[in-house]
Amino acid sequence: MDPLKLICGLVLAVFALAPSSPCHAQAPAEFYKGRTIDLYIGTSVGGGYDAYGRMLARHMSRYTPGNPTIVPKNMEGGGGMRLANFLYNAAPKDGTAFAIFNRGTAFDPLLGNRNAQFEATKFNWIGSTNDEVSICATWHTTGITTLAQLTARELVVGATGPSGDTFQFPRITNGVLGTKFKIISGYPGGNDVDFAMERGEVQGRCGWSYTSVKSTRQHWLDRKWLNILLQLALSKHPDLPDVPLIMDLARNDEDRAIFKLMFARQVMAWPFVMPAGVPGDRVEAMRKAFIETMADKDFLADARKAIMEIRPVAGAEIQKLVADVYQTPAAVVQRTMQLLQ
Secondary structure, eight states: OOHHHHHHHHHHHHHHHSTTOGGGOOOHHHHHTTOEEEEEESSOTTSHHHHHHHHHHHHGGGGSTTOOEEEEEEOOOGGGHHHHHHHHHTSOSSSSEEEEOOGGGGGTTTTTOTTOOSOGGGSEEEEESOOOOEEEEEETTSOOOSHHHHTTSOEEEEOSOTTSHHHHHHHHHHHHHOOOEEEEOOOSSHHHHHHHHHHTSOSEEEEEEHHHHHHHOHHHHHTTOEEEEEEESSSOOTTOTTSOBGGGGOOSHHHHHHHHHHHGGGGGSSEEEEOTTOOHHHHHHHHHHHHHHHTOHHHHHHHHHTTOOOOOEEHHHHHHHHHHHTTSOHHHHHHHHHHHO
């Protein structure tokens, strides 16, 4: 036999027997049938990320090929950094793990956080349940009711970790607008910051999703226990027409660029993400399942009951947004990093 034909035959035989052979690749429905998908949540129980994560877990299985069981698991720490590192470096890359962690965590490598051991552009972004407006708010007993007062008086606010909005947003506001937030970090999640406000341990919270306020602390709004001083986003929330928007307070183009770098993450407010390296057909199946879940009547009924906004953002759109933000000019990134120190 021709030696070349013999070699080719042996190569073909090896590929035919290999489990990863394209001829034996499993379709998503076949792969997921009878399996469990772990949905990791990067905060403690009770806050907005946890609420969105658990609600998605209850409904998304119906739209995922093969109808796998989706099990939520909390892995808090470092404002989402612990989970992001785990997802990138240790989580299974076969499609049986995905996560929701703090929206700002994706941009920590760009902003020089050395604890970030991942490349955000290589994650597979599945979608966000909402785009978002965050707020800075004070507890009603502080006497601070206007943004102008924040430039004259120190206000103690609680935060999770250096990669969380509750840390980064007040730092940027201090650096650009001259506010006097004193940040106490290390709380496991936003819910813990809320309890600290009630105890008088901190005086407010900045970088707090308005959706989360409505869904978990509506009674605080009803009783006027919160003073909302500032909106942190690219555009205002319809509920808050008279509350200043940070983008409108930029004094020059550089300030505006810094705000855009920081607050573009609001578009991917509650981001669900899979590890890098997951087979593309499984990523697309999960993205499709996510969007279909966002239109499910039972899911939407749950959201209305919990007072949680649903304005979904597709995974492909988030993938592009993350790539675009990573193209921010170096000078803007450098000044932003200095402000976050």
